[in-house]
Structures are given as structure tokens and as C-alpha cells.
Amino acid sequence: MIPLPSLGWRPELAEHLPAGTVPARVVRVDRGRLGVLAGGGARRVHTSAGLFADPTAGGPAVGDWVALRDELAVAVLPRTSAFVRTAAGRTSTAQVVAANLDVVLVVDALTADPRLRRVERYLAVAWSSGATPVVVLTKADLCDDVDAGVEAVREDALGVDVLAVSSWTGEGMDAVRALLRPGRTAAMVGPSGVGKSSLLNALAGETVAGTREIREDGRGRHTTTARELHLLPGGALLVDTPGMRELALHDDAAGVEATYADVARLAADCRFRDCHHAGEPGCAVAAAIDEGRLDPARFRGWRKLQAEAHRQLLRVDARARAEERARLRSLHRSMRDQPSRERTTRPPTPR
Numbered sequence: 001m002i003p004l005p006s007l008g009w010r011p012e013l014a015e016h017l018p019a020g021t022v023p024a025r026v027v028r029v030d031r032g033r034l035g036v037l038a039g040g041g042a043r044r045v046h047t048s049a050g051l052f053a054d055p056t057a058g059g060p061a062v063g064d065w066v067a068l069r070d071e072l073a074v075a076v077l078p079r080t081s082a083f084v085r086t087a088a089g090r091t092s093t094a095q096v097v098a099a100n101l102d103v104v105l106v107v108d109a110l111t112a113d114p115r116l117r118r119v120e121r122y123l124a125v126a127w128s129s130g131a132t133p134v135v136v137l138t139k140a141d142l143c144d145d146v147d148a149g150v151e152a153v154r155e156d157a158l159g160v161d162v163l164a165v166s167s168w169t170g171e172g173m174d175a176v177r178a179l180l181r182p183g184r185t186a187a188m189v190g191p192s193g194v195g196k197s198s199l200l201n202a203l204a205g206e207t208v209a210g211t212r213e214i215r216e217d218g219r220g221r222h223t224t225t226a227r228e229l230h231l232l233p234g235g236a237l238l239v240d241t242p243g244m245r246e247l248a249l250h251d252d253a254a255g256v257e258a259t260y261a262d263v264a265r266l267a268a269d270c271r272f273r274d275c276h277h278a279g280e281p282g283c284a285v286a287a288a289i290d291e292g293r294l295d296p297a298r299f300r301g302w303r304k305l306q307a308e309a310h311r312q313l314l315r316v317d318a319r320a321r322a323e324e325r326a327r328l329r330s331l332h333r334s335m336r337d338q339p340s341r342e343r344t345t346r347p348p349t350p351r
């Protein structure tokens with residue numbers, strides 16, 4: 001038997017379990033089927049149609065707790081946190097990348113100059129997730145000046161630990177292991193090729209995920225094809241996610257403000273409350289840039305993500321309004337149809 005706390009179970013979830021069900025943690029989502037870890041071990045179960053009834057929830061995600069009735073998952077238990085992105089395409093559909101996380105490892109590589117704007121984007125979504133973000137910079141063995149690379153990110157990633165590691169030499173791995181305590185759940189997020197799967201394999205001490213060398217079949221750039229939750233030898237749970245070509249924000253305005261707390265604080269000191277920081281008098285942001293206290297690229301990154309989060313909010317609102325209109329239309333239609341049906345079923349009135 002696997003004790004539930006070692007799978008990240010929280011006692012307060014028990015009250016949400018429907019009668020006659022047992023809890024299980026989702027480790028993998030295949031079309032219509034789930035790989036789960038339950039007290040009795042690893043299993044594959046089916047999902048009941050009701051699980052997908054709420055279109056905004058999008059069904060169970062990796063890391064979710066589900067309620068099992070025999071071989072059927074019948075409910076998704078409330079999430080304590082979730083890393084959510086906007087699904088690829090021109091829609092505004094939220095996609096839960098992983099749920100019930102304690103830590104989000106924002107993974108990037110030390111091979112090139114650190115991609116600060118890219119890290120900030122991941123951090124914004126990570127802050128919104130409700131889990132604690134940590135930046136992990138990989139491939140330290142390929143970098144000439146690891147300290148400078150780490151320092152550049154550290155200056156930007158306010159309040160976030162920044163670690164440098166090499167999955168090849170083992171450098172820095174102890175600090176990552178220290179984060180991954182038994183029963184805690186972490187997810188690695190980051191672009192393709194930064195070494196997420198290699199890190200997972202190094203932590204697992206064996207090859208559990210395909211990396212570029214192993215999976216190279218010339219068919220695509222991405223080596224990791226599915227999200228999966230792994231139970232590490234030390235007792236932590238770690239989600240490997242396929243590299244995202246682009247991480248589109250979702251409902252992340254708060255995450256953006258957390259990521260750029262320094263810029264947001266400056267902006268609060270502008271003379272005008274609705275300052276656009278575009279040459280207005282008394283602009284504290286412009287002053288900070290002039291005096292070299294704020295990197296103009298970081299300021300532009302803030303504006304860009306702020307605008308994106310705002311656009312996304314409007315889209316979600318627009319979609320909510322369209323759904324409400326459709327609901328009202330069908331309600332009116334059924335009300336219009338109701339009397340006529342009654343008329344036909346009513347016995348003919350005698351003359």
C-alpha cells in the first residue's frame with residue numbers, strides 16, 4: 001500500500017470525496033483514460049462523462065486528485081493550485097498544465113545569454129498558479145561564467161530562488177533535491193530543449209523520460225510528448241511537461257504584477273494615476289530608467305505582459321458574454337416552444 005500523504009494527499013480533501021469512492025492522483029491523461037496512483041498502486045481507469053461537463057474546467061489534469069468508483073473516475077477534487085496557460089490556437093481556452101503543485105520549476109538553459117523576458121513570462125504564470133516558483137538554469141557544464149548567468153536572472157526574478165545545475169556533471173543537483181521533499185509536488189515548465197527531461201532522469205537516477213538523443217526520430221523538435229507525474233526515489237512528485245513553443249498568458253494579471261513588483265511599485269509613484277509612462281511629467285518609471293535604476297527592456301517586458309494579460313481578460317469576458325447570450329437565446333426558445341407543445345397536448349376544447 002502507498003500511504004496517501006506520500007502522494008501529496010491533504011486531509012481536508014476528504015470532505016469532497018463522494019460516498020463510496022476512493023482518491024487517486026492523476027499521473028497521466030490519455031484520451032478518455034487516466035493513469036493514476038492510488039493507495040493500491042498504479043492503475044489505468046476510465047473517466048465518466050460527467051467529469052467533462054463543465055467546459056471551463058476542461059476535465060482532469062495531471063496532478064489532479066480524482067474520486068474513483070471501481071474503475072471509473074467520477075469527480076475531480078478541488079485544486080489547491082494550478083499552472084494554467086491559454087491553449088494554442090486563436091481561442092481563449094484555459095488549459096491546466098498541472099494541478100496541485102507546491103513548487104513550479106521554471107527551467108531555462110545557461111547555454112545562451114539568459115532569456116530574461118522568457119523567464120519573466122513563465123514566472124508570471126507560475127506566480128498565478130498559487131505554487132512557489134523557483135528558477136532552475138540547466139547545462140551549467142556548458143557555461144563559462146555560471147555565476148554571471150545566475151546573477152543576471154537573480155536580479156530580475158525578485159523573491160525567487162535561482163539555481164544552476166548540470167544534469168551531466170551533477171553540479172547543483174543537491175539544491176534541487178533539497179526542494180523536492182517527500183510528498184511535495186513540483187512541475188518543470190520551460191521551452192523545448194532546455195533539459196527538463198534530462199533533469200528528471202538525473203533526479204530519478206534512471207531513464208524515465210526520453211531525451212533528445214533517445215527519442216530523436218526526425219519527426220519533431222519536441223522530445224517530451226506527454227505530461228507525466230513521476231514519483232522520485234526521494235519521495236517527491238515531479239511533473240515533466242513537453243516544452244512549450246509559446247506560453248500564452250491566461251488570467252495572469254496578478255502574476256504579472258508579482259513578477260514585476262519593482263516596476264509596479266515605481267509606477268505607483270508617478271504623478272498621474274493613469275500614467276502611461278510615455279513621457280508624462282512626474283513619471284517615476286521614466287526617471288528610474290534615466291537614472292539607470294530600471295532596465296528599459298524589463299520595463300518593456302512588463303508592458304507587454306500586462307497588455308497580453310489584459311487582452312486575455314477581455315477575450316475571456318467576451319466568451320463569457322457570448323455564452324450567456326447563447327444560454328438566454330435557448331432559454332427564450334424553449335419558453336416560446338413550451339405553450340405550443342402544451343396546446344397540442346391539451347385535449348380539444350368542446351365547442
Ligand SMILES: Nc1nc2c(ncn2[C@@H]2O[C@H](COP(=O)(O)OP(=O)(O)OP(=O)(O)O)[C@@H](O)[C@H]2O)c(=O)[nH]1
Nearest residue numbers: 139167192193194195196197198211212223224243
Ligand atoms: N551539456 C549538457 N547538455 C544537456 C544537459 N541537460 C540536457 N542537455 C541536452 O540538451 C538537449 C535537450 O534536453 P532534453 O532533456 O531533451 O530537453 P527538454 O527540455 O526535456 O526538451 P522537450 O522534451 O522538447 O521539452 C539534449 O541533447 C540533452 O542531452 C546538461 O546539463 N548538460
Ligand SMILES: [Zn+2]
Nearest residue numbers: 270275277283
Ligand atoms: Zn509613469
